[in-house]
Amino acid sequence: MAVTSDASAPPDPVVAELLAALPADRVLLDPDVMATYQHDEAEWAEFGRAAAVVRPRSTEEVAAVVAACARHARPLVPRGAGTGLSGGANAVDGCVVLSTERMREIVEINAAERLAVVQPGVVNDDLRAAVAEHGLWYPPDPASSLWSTVGGNVATNAGGLCCVKYGVTRDYVLALELVTAAGEVVRVGRRTAKGVAGYDLAGLMVGSEGTLGVITEVTVKLRPLRTSPRxxxxxxxxxxxxxxxxxxxxxxxxxxxxxxxxxxxxxxxxxxxxxxxxxxxxxxxxxxxxxxxxxxxxxxxxxxxxxxxxxxxxxxxxxxxxxxxxxxxxxxxxxxxxxxxxxxxxxxxxxxxxxxxxxxxxxxxxxxxxxxxxxxxxxxxxxxxxxxxxxxxxxxxxxxxxxxxxxxxxxxxxxxxxLGGTVTGEHGVGLLKLSGMRRELGPEVVAMQRAIKAALDPQGILNPGKVVG
Amino acid sequence: MAVTSDASAPPDPVVAELLAALPADRVLLDPDVMATYQHDEAEWAEFGRAAAVVRPRSTEEVAAVVAACARHARPLVPRGAGTGLSGGANAVDGCVVLSTERMREIVEINAAERLAVVQPGVVNDDLRAAVAEHGLWYPPDPASSLWSTVGGNVATNAGGLCCVKYGVTRDYVLALELVTAAGEVVRVGRRTAKGVAGYDLAGLMVGSEGTLGVITEVTVKLRPLRTSPRxxxxxxxxxxxxxxxxxxxxxxxxxxxxxxxxxxxxxxxxxxxxxxxxxxxxxxxxxxxxxxxxxxxxxxxxxxxxxxxxxxxxxxxxxxxxxxxxxxxxxxxxxxxxxxxxxxxxxxxxxxxxxxxxxxxxxxxxxxxxxxxxxxxxxxxxxxxxxxxxxxxxxxxxxxxxxxxxxxxxxxxxxxxxLGGTVTGEHGVGLLKLSGMRRELGPEVVAMQRAIKAALDPQGILNPGKVVG
Incomplete structure (x- = not known):
């Protein structure tokens, strides 16, 4: 796979499309700069060289990136802050890495409905601080909360210290906007306290590590701020x-x-x-x-x-x-x-x-x-x-x-x-737990997982090799 | 479609297989008896005539029923107590109705892990009473709790009075044993407090109204019994x-x-x-x-x-x-x-x-x-x-x-x-909300739902026509 910064190589058609479709500052091509986007914090998990790193600012820009990748059947690897510990955000050779770091807007904090709507790049602690001003609390608190993003937390179903009593990220995701593997923008989930209209696609996306869609907006449930002394x-x-x-x-x-x-x-x-x-x-x-x-x-x-x-x-x-x-x-x-x-x-x-x-x-x-x-x-x-x-x-x-x-x-x-446990409680399968996940689930359930992956991403372009291998 | 009790009709090959594979008391063929199994409590939701009603006692018997239906591409309609209000358990012509009413064993109540394992036909109130003896509480309490079964509650993601503070059935399902559309017995989910090994298939099954698999065992999370005066x-x-x-x-x-x-x-x-x-x-x-x-x-x-x-x-x-x-x-x-x-x-x-x-x-x-x-x-x-x-x-x-x-x-x-709401909070799509569900989700999300249905039930035999139409 050609790396476009190499002047002697033929131009990469996907990179050319990205440069044409997005403002110039959205696309990083310098190999030294790209190097910092090509892996998370998982030790010894393999990673490849990206063709480009994109940092979109809007859902429309994300959709343009996915559509370009879809047209060329090119791997797309979404990432949040890269604090993962399983290799879930690691690049594969020739892929486009999509960083959500510039999608940091808190779109809505609604005290009456006890919910917030955020772009995926909002940092976990920043969301907690923002909603606290409205007397509300966002419980999921991975140890990485100072750096990790809500989008990454959703993609990995992050846990944390509070979940022993208050549950994990999954328990707080009401709705998601996402870009499908075909480049379509869709909304799954709801803004209401309950809802059973169709299969729980929002729940399915939580913990799917960017293999089923790219999250562009997250609606989270909030709790009243705790007031009792700890x-x-x-x-x-x-x-x-x-x-x-x-x-x-x-x-x-x-x-x-x-x-x-x-x-x-x-x-x-x-x-x-x-x-x-x-x-x-x-x-x-x-x-x-x-x-x-x-x-x-x-x-x-x-x-x-x-x-x-x-x-x-x-x-x-x-x-x-x-x-x-x-x-x-x-x-x-x-x-x-x-x-x-x-x-x-x-x-x-x-x-x-x-x-x-x-x-x-x-x-x-x-x-x-x-x-x-x-x-x-x-x-x-x-x-x-x-x-x-x-x-x-x-x-x-x-x-x-x-x-x-x-x-x-x-x-x-x-x-x-x-002892009846699981190979991953909250870090995700990524790359490091692929073998362990297969031992845990068995071939029939792995086949069900792969059938779902194939159904929602027939070309296999979304974060290939993660979760289901 | 021939009804096997009609002596002049040729024998139904699926019914013949069911009679050969199961003890005689498991298969009901009398049209008057079958009539009470052919619909739930949804007013005016259409329903057809079943070829047989089966009442298996074990996972193996359920697997035999699904396998027989799979071999003949015959519709299978699972049902709990039939207290649903959307037509989700309604028969289609020539189908096999599978009632879980005889799968009523409480397999395990584990106070140390705060969980219970039950067959799907256990009545909601019976589970609550049984775990209360161990100082534990199963919160989901649909108004039908005196009659409705845990399996049916899971299939519809039933809510109830307590969910305003304690969540819906989804929030209490840790693991499921199910029979896939191919007749294989699989386990999805976990017995641990947390877990992210692969896509959340247990979560996907909750609320899927028997269209993605037949639930044969449910592992639910419990809470300590409430002791404060209400x-x-x-x-x-x-x-x-x-x-x-x-x-x-x-x-x-x-x-x-x-x-x-x-x-x-x-x-x-x-x-x-x-x-x-x-x-x-x-x-x-x-x-x-x-x-x-x-x-x-x-x-x-x-x-x-x-x-x-x-x-x-x-x-x-x-x-x-x-x-x-x-x-x-x-x-x-x-x-x-x-x-x-x-x-x-x-x-x-x-x-x-x-x-x-x-x-x-x-x-x-x-x-x-x-x-x-x-x-x-x-x-x-x-x-x-x-x-x-x-x-x-x-x-x-x-x-x-x-x-x-x-x-x-x-x-x-x-x-x-x-007003930003959903067409179904807790009763499910069944038949009555199919049109409303389509209006709520839009064509792209409906297509995602159908892709998942096709991936897990390629022949479309499991409760055809429900949830995704």
Whole structure:
């Protein structure tokens, strides 16, 4: 495939169409600039060289890009901020990468209907801040919320800290405007609280990683802003198994924390080393639970969680009413991944989700897998969801270590499947989980997935190779 | 198409296969018996004569039925309890009707994972009662919950009273076992709190009315049983517009009632006439709101709702702490439809869902439509969702009245679409909303729907003519 910046090559007909159809500043052709758009943050996921990167500003411009690709059966790879960890936004050779970064308009915030309409490039935290001014709350809060976009969140069905109580992105998407593989602009979903007119196409698009259509507008449901004081319960555990047991106990008691996170010792150390956070590094793991019910129910919930932490054998457990202290602990959770990156080396990030009762067993198996493959593994988790993010650590350039980490990665997927879990809780299939997804779903269900892909994208131009392979 | 009970007709090859493959008591061939399985409760929705009705007891038996139909390209119409109001379970000539009424096993109730696994024929109320013994709660509660089945609820994405705060059936379906159009048994979805391995096929199946697969097992998410005392706020309004205004005010204030219903004067009268309930019939409409937060927050919410009822001009408004009294009012709401039936005549039931802010305007337009078409219309509503169920009343045998009611029915759909609503909030497309669905979605989205149908059911044997026409 010719790269158009190479003067000796024949002109690329798709690029020529893009240049003719769009204002000049929408199309990037410089290979060095394009390089930053050709992959997400998934370690070792393959990516190719794009023919062009386009940054449209409107639905019409997106439609023109898709139509050009459709006419030439050219791969189109949509991307948000590129914070994904599965390779879902990675370029294939000769493709057009479509970045939504310039589609940042908040089109509508409607307090009466409790909804907002945004372009896909609006950053998650920016949406939350904007609706807060209207007394409203957009719950989905992936750890990448400072950078990741609503469009990317929808394409991957992003989770986050709040979803243990408030659900994932899917639970907040009311309607989508999208450009189909044929270049048509359509609207799916609704603005009403309920609706069952036809198959749930909006739901089908959520988590489809740009393989079924390009999202150009998102209508999200909002909640009233929370006003109750948050209470944080902190527990320190000498073993990961004890921490897992604490999670099961809290769940079985019927308590619903608004966030329920786990950070292991390696991650605490990394955050301390980077941010001088002064976090305790003596315990094997720290559990952080937060309640948001109005008092006295909130206080009662916090006390119940505390009691279960103690019953599970916490070496220390405390209720924090100091919001600054609590925020620092949750900030440490959010910073775990970049902090690990600061330590140097390459990080392969897992995303398995287990039945909650299997959490302790899964944590034990991860330790065994780390030992078996001589691969250091640090773990953070949305513990209350059973969603673990073990991070497999290697040194740059250590090819043998990379091979061991990749073997450990697949072993973790197999262990999760054996315990009734899934290979991806919230990061998506992308490229890194293709094999695991096939093991999880089996050939008949994979065939159903591919039939749907073929039905909505007969030429296979939309983000080829992702989700369904 | 030959009916096999007709001795002079050649034997039906599908029926012969069914009789060979299944125990004898699974297959019904008596036309009088079959007649009760050939339609749901949708007034005036067409239905045909089935070749056989089968009542399998296991997934394997369902697979055998689908395989027989697939071999002969014979239509298969699955049904739950037949309480639907859109014709989604109506037979077509020569089809095999598959009733799930004998698949009533509750397979698993898992308190640790907060989930239950059930066969599709389990009755909604029976599931709720069974999980309550484990301290758990299954929220979706269509007014038909005493009779309707979980499988039917999933197939139609049933709503109910609780969904204003707790969501619809879709929000509780974790996984499904189904038999595909090819007769294969597959599992879609997951048992974990989160998961994004491949397209959301479980979500796609919810609300697809048996047109994409036959559901043989349902895994549902549960919540902890509510323990706080419920507080009910009752408001009487002299005009429907004032009641609509009260709903908007409560929503805008950020209060989230756990149920928020409207009953108009005609329905109150019908319930009184049937059950001697002693409900007041002086107001144009009654609003019923219930809170379930722990006190004092529950009390504060109830007082806020009361204040908004008064501000919207309620002729009377009160907080009820008497659970017996409150239950009687909600029972009246649930009984509205059968009570109207007791009055005699045929009832065409609507199911439009509006943006909440358009509720008052829509109620006004319904009054205009009733006058224009000389058709009495009684209304109950899940007011907090903007989901209205106007009931169009006619006398049996009054053909002119039937034609007027049908015209009014379509006018209500058009009015809902004009105000940004949907033609079906929770009853489904079935047959009665096919035309409205097309007007709502437009040709491009209808084409996407049909492409998915063709991808998963290439022969078009599964419940032909429903949802996508």
């Amino acid at each position: 209470r944080t319960v902190v527990g320190f555990f000498d073993t990961l198994a004890a921490a897992g047991d604490a999670v099961s106990r809290v769940t079985a008691r019927g308590v619903q924390p608004a966030a329920f996170e786990l950070i292991d010792r390696v991650c605490l150390h990394a955050v301390n080393a980077w941010k001088h956070a002064g976090l305790p590094e003596t315990a094997a793991a720290l559990l952080l639970a937060q309640t948001d019910l109005p008092d006295p129910a909130g206080q009662q919930e916090a006390e119940a969680i505390h009691a279960e932490f103690v019953a599970a054998g916490a070496s220390d457990a405390m209720l924090s009413t100091d919001e600054v202290e609590a925020d620092a602990l949750f900030e440490a959770r959010r910073l775990a991944y970049p902090a690990m990156e600061q330590l140097g080396g390459a990080i392969l990030t897992e995303d398995v989700c287990l039945p909650r009762g299997e959490l302790a067993e899964m944590l034990a198996r991860i330790e065994q897998i780390a030992a078996r493959h001589d691969t250091p593994i640090a773990t953070v988790a949305h513990a209350g969801d059973g969603n673990l993010h073990p991070m497999l650590l290697t040194r740059h350039g250590d090819e043998a270590g990379k091979a061991r980490a990749q073997a450990a990665f697949e072993d973790i997927l197999d262990a999760a499947l054996e | 507080r009910t706020v009752v408001g009487f309004f002299d005009t429907l517009a004032a009641a609509g205004d009260a709903v908007s005010r409560v929503t805008a204030r950020g209060v989230q009632p756990a149920a928020f219903e409207l009953i108009d004067r005609v329905c109150l009268h019908a319930v009184n006439a049937w059950k001697h309930a002693g409900l007041p019939e002086t107001a144009a409409a009654l609003l019923l709101a219930q809170t379930d937060l722990p006190d004092p927050a529950g009390q504060q919410e109830a007082e806020a709702i009361h204040a908004e009822f008064v501000a919207a001009g309620a002729s009377d408004a009160m907080l009820s702490t008497d659970e017996v009294e409150a239950d009687a009012l909600f029972e009246a709401r649930r009984l509205a439809y059968p009570a109207m039936e007791q009055l005699g005549g045929a009832i065409l039931t609507e199911d439009v869902c509006l943006p909440r802010g358009e509720l008052a305007e829509m109620l006004a337009r319904i009054e205009q439509i009733a006058a224009r078409h000389d058709t009495p219309i009684a209304t109950v509503a899940h007011a907090g969702d903007g989901n209205l169920h106007p009931m169009l009343l006619t006398r049996h045998g009054d053909e002119a009245g039937k034609a007027r009611a049908q015209a009014a029915f379509e006018d209500i759909l058009d009015a809902a679409l004009e």
